[in-house]
Amino acid sequence: YPATNQIPPDSSIPKAWLDKLASIHLPSDVPVSTGTPLPAYGSRSKSDPAICSFTYECRNPEDLYAPTAGSISFTFDDGVSGGSDSLRNYMAGMGTMGKATHFMIGSYIANDMEKFKSVASAGAHIGVHTWSHNYMTTLTNNQVVAELGWTMQIISDLNGGRVPRFWRPPFGDVDNRVRAIAKGVFGLETVIWNHDTGDWNLDQGNSYTIPSIIAQYTQWLGDKSQGLNVLEHEVRPSQIEVFKTIYPLAQQMGWKVGNVADMWGKPWYQNAATGNGTVTPMSVGAGGASIAAASSSASASASANSTSAASTSRANSTSASSSSTSVSAS
Numbered sequence: 001y002p003a004t005n006q007i008p009p010d011s012s013i014p015k016a017w018l019d020k021l022a023s024i025h026l027p028s029d030v031p032v033s034t035g036t037p038l039p040a041y042g043s044r045s046k047s048d049p050a051i052c053s054f055t056y057e058c059r060n061p062e063d064l065y066a067p068t069a070g071s072i073s074f075t076f077d078d079g080v081s082g083g084s085d086s087l088r089n090y091m092a093g094m095g096t097m098g099k100a101t102h103f104m105i106g107s108y109i110a111n112d113m114e115k116f117k118s119v120a121s122a123g124a125h126i127g128v129h130t131w132s133h134n135y136m137t138t139l140t141n142n143q144v145v146a147e148l149g150w151t152m153q154i155i156s157d158l159n160g161g162r163v164p165r166f167w168r169p170p171f172g173d174v175d176n177r178v179r180a181i182a183k184g185v186f187g188l189e190t191v192i193w194n195h196d197t198g199d200w201n202l203d204q205g206n207s208y209t210i211p212s213i214i215a216q217y218t219q220w221l222g223d224k225s226q227g228l229n230v231l232e233h234e235v236r237p238s239q240i241e242v243f244k245t246i247y248p249l250a251q252q253m254g255w256k257v258g259n260v261a262d263m264w265g266k267p268w269y270q271n272a273a274t275g276n277g278t279v280t281p282m283s284v285g286a287g288g289a290s291i292a293a294a295s296s297s298a299s300a301s302a303s304a305n306s307t308s309a310a311s312t313s314r315a316n317s318t319s320a321s322s323s324s325t326s327v328s329a330s
Helices: 015-023 084-094 106-111 113-121 141-158 176-186 210-221 237-252 288-294 310-316
Strands: 071-079 101-104 125-128 228-233 256-258
Touching (some): 015 176, 071 237, 106 141, 113 141, 125 141, 176 288, 228 237, 237 256
Parallel strands (some): 071 228
């Protein structure tokens, strides 16, 4: 695998992935962005629907944003991390492993393979959160391929050959160019969120506390008119404490709870229906082109519906390396 905690070099990219990149259609009018935490596209408007930056509250029709009313999709970013063991033990003890999606960072997996394998083997649903947790719209096409491909590869290698189907962009930083690479080269579906717990703020010396986040979360649970796709993290024990209160509460209030795949009625992986059972042999990058071709017309359009947290969370977030993430852990 490439060196950890940095963008993999172009020289590390397998030829098959680069050949797939060369074969797909990319939007010609979406340049590499500049600036962090907020992306810039030269003289182009930040709300340009052709670019469709989630940071600026634009959603592509293919983004997984909100499940059906009365359903809640639990998603945890930035594993495997300090809270991963606690989260695994809690969910295993509740008999609910697989009821959340864990978007994991490739470098973190490489740095602690045994912890990852313990989470995956327990039945967790695993998604991609890139190799080094960088702002994806600022990367070249090749760098986007390396960030996604190597994370998929290590997940597949350590999880029985299961090829991830879902990914979440760090900091919510995604546009139509990055979406097209993820879908066209690797068959990845982009998962964003419609509710941000703000748990990345915990233990940072600000006004966010476990009780305040639980209170806000409880308010969300009081309204079943829409589905919840909730951004959470498994970096610190305090973040897991929030979930330990909310999960049984959601069940008591009659919410349908589950991971991203289950809430959208999709297979868990590109080559496996669930985290156990039959796995069809498949190499990373083998499923991208056909999926992209089938959806090319849809991915050309964009929705500018408002999102709940993309801009504010990202503006306040720090890098995953400091263990504080918002859209970052996303």
